[in-house]
Amino acid sequence: MQVAILIAALAGATVLLFVQPAWWLPEAISAHAKNYDSHLLLTLWVIGVLFVIAQALLAITVFRFRDRGQQPSAVEGNHKLELIWTTTTAVIFIGLAIAGQGIWAGVHLRSSADALKIEVLAKQFAWSYRYAGPDGAFARTDVKAIDDAGGNPFGVVGGDDIIAPILRVPAGRPVELLLKSRDVIHNFFVRELRIKQDVVPGMTIPLRFTADKPGAYEVPCSELCGLGHHQMRGTLVVMPPEEFDAWLREGAVR
Amino acid sequence: MTIFSTDHKVIGKQYIGLSLFAVLIGMALSLVMRYHLVHPDAKVRLFQMLWPDGAPGGQMTPELYLSLMTMHGTIMVFFVLTTAPQSGFGNYFLPLQIGAHDMAFPVLNMLSFWTTALSFLVLMAAFVVEGGAPLSGWTAYPPLSALGKIAGPGQGLGQDLWVLSIALFCVASLMAAINFIATIIELRAPGVGYFDMPLTAWAWFVTALISLFAFAVLLAGGILLLLDRVAGTSFFIPGGLVVSDQIQARSGGSPILFQHLFWFFGHPEVYIAILPGMGVISTVLSVFSGKKVFGYRAMAYALLAIGGLGFLVWGHHMFISGMSPYSSVAFSVLTLAIGVPSAIKTFNWIATLWGGRIRFTAAMLYALGFVSLFITGGVTGLVLGQPGLDLYFHDTYFVVAHFHLIMGVAAIFAIFAALHYWFPLLYGRFLNETLGKIHFYGTFIGVYAVFVPLHFAGIAGNPRRYPDFKEYEFLKSLMPLHVGVTHAAYSLAAIQLLFFFNYFWSQRKGKLADKNPWGAATREWTHD
Ligand code: HEM
Ligand SMILES: [Cu+2]
Ligand SMILES: [Cu+2]
Numbered sequence: 001m002q003v004a005i006l007i008a009a010l011a012g013a014t015v016l017l018f019v020q021p022a023w024w025l026p027e028a029i030s031a032h033a034k035n036y037d038s039h040l041l042l043t044l045w046v047i048g049v050l051f052v053i054a055q056a057l058l059a060i061t062v063f064r065f066r067d068r069g070q071q072p073s074a075v076e077g078n079h080k081l082e083l084i085w086t087t088t089t090a091v092i093f094i095g096l097a098i099a100g101q102g103i104w105a106g107v108h109l110r111s112s113a114d115a116l117k118i119e120v121l122a123k124q125f126a127w128s129y130r131y132a133g134p135d136g137a138f139a140r141t142d143v144k145a146i147d148d149a150g151g152n153p154f155g156v157v158g159g160d161d162i163i164a165p166i167l168r169v170p171a172g173r174p175v176e177l178l179l180k181s182r183d184v185i186h187n188f189f190v191r192e193l194r195i196k197q198d199v200v201p202g203m204t205i206p207l208r209f210t211a212d213k214p215g216a217y218e219v220p221c222s223e224l225c226g227l228g229h230h231q232m233r234g235t236l237v238v239m240p241p242e243e244f245d246a247w248l249r250e251g252a253v254r
Numbered sequence: 255m256t257i258f259s260t261d262h263k264v265i266g267k268q269y270i271g272l273s274l275f276a277v278l279i280g281m282a283l284s285l286v287m288r289y290h291l292v293h294p295d296a297k298v299r300l301f302q303m304l305w306p307d308g309a310p311g312g313q314m315t316p317e318l319y320l321s322l323m324t325m326h327g328t329i330m331v332f333f334v335l336t337t338a339p340q341s342g343f344g345n346y347f348l349p350l351q352i353g354a355h356d357m358a359f360p361v362l363n364m365l366s367f368w369t370t371a372l373s374f375l376v377l378m379a380a381f382v383v384e385g386g387a388p389l390s391g392w393t394a395y396p397p398l399s400a401l402g403k404i405a406g407p408g409q410g411l412g413q414d415l416w417v418l419s420i421a422l423f424c425v426a427s428l429m430a431a432i433n434f435i436a437t438i439i440e441l442r443a444p445g446v447g448y449f450d451m452p453l454t455a456w457a458w459f460v461t462a463l464i465s466l467f468a469f470a471v472l473l474a475g476g477i478l479l480l481l482d483r484v485a486g487t488s489f490f491i492p493g494g495l496v497v498s499d500q501i502q503a504r505s506g507g508s509p510i511l512f513q514h515l516f517w518f519f520g521h522p523e524v525y526i527a528i529l530p531g532m533g534v535i536s537t538v539l540s541v542f543s544g545k546k547v548f549g550y551r552a553m554a555y556a557l558l559a560i561g562g563l564g565f566l567v568w569g570h571h572m573f574i575s576g577m578s579p580y581s582s583v584a585f586s587v588l589t590l591a592i593g594v595p596s597a598i599k600t601f602n603w604i605a606t607l608w609g610g611r612i613r614f615t616a617a618m619l620y621a622l623g624f625v626s627l628f629i630t631g632g633v634t635g636l637v638l639g640q641p642g643l644d645l646y647f648h649d650t651y652f653v654v655a656h657f658h659l660i661m662g663v664a665a666i667f668a669i670f671a672a673l674h675y676w677f678p679l680l681y682g683r684f685l686n687e688t689l690g691k692i693h694f695y696g697t698f699i700g701v702y703a704v705f706v707p708l709h710f711a712g713i714a715g716n717p718r719r720y721p722d723f724k725e726y727e728f729l730k731s732l733m734p735l736h737v738g739v740t741h742a743a744y745s746l747a748a749i750q751l752l753f754f755f756n757y758f759w760s761q762r763k764g765k766l767a768d769k770n771p772w773g774a775a776t777r778e779w780t781h782d
Contacts, residue, residue, distance in 0.1 A: 017706065077552070196645050
């Protein structure tokens with residue numbers, strides 16, 4: 001009997017923590033992030049209701065049928081009941097899966113042709129970024145030309161590319177990152193954008209977003225990459241478009 | 255009794271003993287990790303004594319933290335959850351439940367236990383070799399795990415031993431799987447049809463089938479990884495890598511290929527860990543509520559459905575890995591579909607209790623706790639199974655909370671329930687009920703206190719596998735949460751001592767049990 005009360009109490013405390021959370025998602029700074037939050041909220045409501053129903057049923061059953069000398073019933077099943085809960089959960093679960101596809105498709109299945117392309121290079125344990133210069137194209141690279149100390153982590157040969165240690169993007173314009181790694185798997189994660197993507201050596205993986213709010217955001221590496229994993233901190237700076245254009249022009253001159 | 259025994263009962267106890275030893279080590283490592291996370295700058299003499307290179311002057315290095323984490327995960331998944339529920343209890347009770355005199359291949363059985371034990375020794379050896387234990391996590395993703403010493407500390411001999419240990423474990427598990435399958439198909443006593451078997455036997459059967467397919471694939475992955483490490487092949491290493499400023503002379507491999515092989519095993523593995531526990535829980539709920547299992551056939555079919563579907567959802571671990579985004583769509587629908595048989599099981603457990611007369615023995619309390627934890631850990635699967643939502647939660651503490659509850663702690667509760675329930679058969683005595691109940695209440699509250707708050711760390715975006723949280727502004731604000739979790743973990747660990755005391759004390763001094771003391775209906779109690 002105490003256990004019934006305890007189950008109810010622990011489930012209740014869990015619900016309370018979610019109703020009055022002390023820690024929550026950071027601010028959402030893109031349309032995708034806002035969609036993300038509303039679908040997450042929907043999902044949390046659905047699982048919250050399922051959670052409460054299931055835990056309450058468990059606690060009530062345990063309480064009600066505690067040993068008071070009664071005769072246990074001989075029921076061994078009930079096909080109708082089983083059919084009902086099977087179809088109900090199936091509809092809810094698959095429904096959620098389908099409802100959530102939009103946010104996935106928005107990041108991965110739709111691209112926009114006029115997106116600003118930026119190449120991102122990860123290595124143990126730092127990030128570098130490359131923008132096409134005035135010629136509008138990325139220059140050739142060669143592993144033998146790599147020179148970290150000389151500011152050429154990509155191994156760029158010729159061309160007028162702009163290489164930067166901080167990711168700067170213009171607010172309100174679509175951006176397509178081209179993620180590459182030089183050694184092991186890393187992960188590019190911006191909490192405020194609600195996007196996360198592994199950066200896999202040997203592959204170039206696109207990641208699209210449009211950030212709306214200027215500011216500086218932390219980029220924590222989120223795939224175990226070695227002893228410096230927790231220190232592989234990148235920075236994303238979202239700038240007003242005019243400032244960004246000026247910055248890019250200035251970078252090209254240098 | 256010799257230690258190289260071919261008797262299924264002895265072997266079953268040996269597996270259980272190995273698991274209990276492993277869980278102690280795994281738990282101790284988790285405490286060290288939780289301590290370090292909230293005291294990242296502390297200098298601790300004990301650390302220096304244990305790991306002179308990993309903690310110079312008592313200051314733990316990041317690589318030491320990551321290697322403890324790797325060993326904790328590996329020990330818990332393989333040597334605890336894959337060992338006691340299936341090979342431990344299964345070996346002891348399966349033949350008794352289906353009326354067989356022993357397992358089908360007793361010598362093979364002995365061999366699989368000793369291969370498992372060897373595999374454990376090889377893993378432990380990784381702690382003491384040069385460069386220390388590996389740090390690439392229990393998932394060991396290449397290229398980090400494939401490149402060797404050049405990729406950092408722990409990636410030398412330590413990682414070799416890790417791969418070797420896992421390969422041995424695979425071989426042992428394959429032998430065990432063959433034995434279980436043959437025993438169930440061939441050695442059922444006359445009159446014991448498949449649908450006369452208790453659900454525990456069904457669970458061991460399905461788990462053995464899963465093991466057969468899953469471990470075969472992991473073994474292949476392990477061998478290829480070992481070749482990449484020691485023979486200069488490049489199955490998983492692509493061309494053009496520059497590691498520690500040196501150009502690597504490999505080309506043509508695919509890091510993602512390893513992830514497919516690993517998770518083709520890895521997802522079914524969570525069912526290998528939990529299905530035997532589900533069988534035990536069905537039995538215990540039924541015995542102590544005085545009712546038959548509700549929907550016995552549906553439960554057996556649900557086990558089969560979970561076993562089968564379990565092979566079609568591995569991609570949900572790889573939504574953000576760089577595989578085709580279209581396959582994520584398919585994997586997510588399949589993943590949420592597998593939630594359905596799991597939900598059926600939960601409802602059927604509650605329906606088993608409904609209308610019963612519930613006796614609150616310690617075994618029953620653990621079983622009720624299991625159901626509650628299974629719900630709590632299960633619902634968050636509906637978040638992580640959606641690729642859109644995984645865009646944020648992948649590799650955060652939300653995942654840590656989810657899998658500890660549903661796989662780790664739930665399976666451990668099933669082990670506790672099984673030990674309390676079957677102790678009279680194992681040792682002719684009862685485990686002390688009062689100690690068992692106190693231990694249950696402490697543990698039940700403890701696991702909620704440790705793992706529920708971690709969801710919020712995940713919601714705030716806290717990445718997992720971080721040796722400290724000093725580098726990021728947003729992580730600093732989470733420190734109070736982590737301090738609370740660490741304190742809860744200390745209490746949780748302390749209360750486990752009660753269980754170990756009870757376990758050893760009761761073997762000698764426990765109350766003597768008469769035949770079939772719980773009034774169970776299955777053969778291991780009713781036949782001699
Ligand atoms: C005393 C209870 C436990 C505590 C306090 C605990 C704590 C931890 C901690 C601190 C981590 C590392 C998190 C990180 O840095 O990302 C971890 C990882 C892990 N734990 Fe536990 N744990 C406990 C029990 C278990 C159990 C019973 C299992 C069995 C499944 C388990 C399986 C794992 C696995 C698989 C990992 C992941 C390792 C990796 O990332 O490679 N733990 N645990
Ligand atoms: Cu990293
Ligand atoms: Cu999985």
